Amino acid sequence: MAISRYLESRKNITGSVCGLIGLALTFTGVAGPYWPAVVAGLYGAGALLAPPERPAVPDFADPSAQLDEVREDFEKLHAYLTDVELSVTAAARLRELTELLTALLDRGWSTELLAQDPEGVHSLSRIVRRDLPEAVDSFVRTRWWTRMTPGGESPELHLEQQLGLMRTDAEHLATGLRETEARRQETHTRYLEEREQQHP
Structure with missing residues (x-):
């Protein structure tokens, strides 16, 4: 060889x-x-x-394939979250976050944009695969110890704060995608205007 x-x-x-x-x-x-x-x-x-041999660039999965994997993991996470007992406020914040994540991971309008945004795919992956499950699992474990030894800060408050921060991250991503679409629309408008000026 x-x-x-x-x-x-x-x-x-x-x-x-x-x-x-x-x-x-x-x-x-x-x-x-x-x-x-x-x-x-x-x-x-x-x-x-002779010039040195150039090793072949690794063939990584494209963002579209990565999105499919994140969607599958999100479905598993969603099933896990339904079994967790939360306070009314935490449950509401979790619902807001999961609804936003569901919209971002939808196979419709956002797929094309996210496929061109590896950082966006990474952000979604981080929330789904690490941040959200870690926040909920930490809450469940801490709540058990709090019931054993009452006192100290409420684990519900920490979870609510974490869910709010994750929602802010997801909202930033959604805002960036919206701005990308807006810029594309504005670019097309300028193109049509310039074409009209060139051919009155």
């Missing part, structure tokens, strides 16, 4: 071309009796001067 890779490498190809030049010099009588050294030297020089 290593020999096969070298035979196909730039070093071997460039060295071989230079070696052929050495053979041509031999046949024309320029190299004289030292032609083996000339051919070998030109091959070696060509191999050294």
Whole structure:
């Protein structure tokens, strides 16, 4: 395998071309009796001067495929969240967040925009796969200890604050997508105006 890779490498190809030049010099009588050294030297020089091999770029999944995976994980998370007992306020904030996430992950209008926004896909993935499950799980564990040893800060208040912060992150993402659409619409308007000016 290593020999096969070298035979196909730039070093071997460039060295071989230079070696052929050495053979041509031999046949024309320029190299004289030292032609083996000339051919070998030109091959070696060509191999050294050849540009280095460039490793292939990893083939990562495109944002659309990543979105599909995030959607699947969100469905699993949604099933988990339905089994968690929350206060009225926390439940309301969780519902607001999950509704916004559902809209962002919808296969309709947002898919095309998010497919062009890897940072947006990363933000959604972070909320669905890490931030939200961690917040709810921490709440459940802390609430159990609070019932065992009352006192201290309410775990519900922390959860409500965390849900609010995550909703703010999701709203920023939605705002960015809306602004992208608005810019595209404005660009199209300017294009039509300029075309009309050029062809009154």
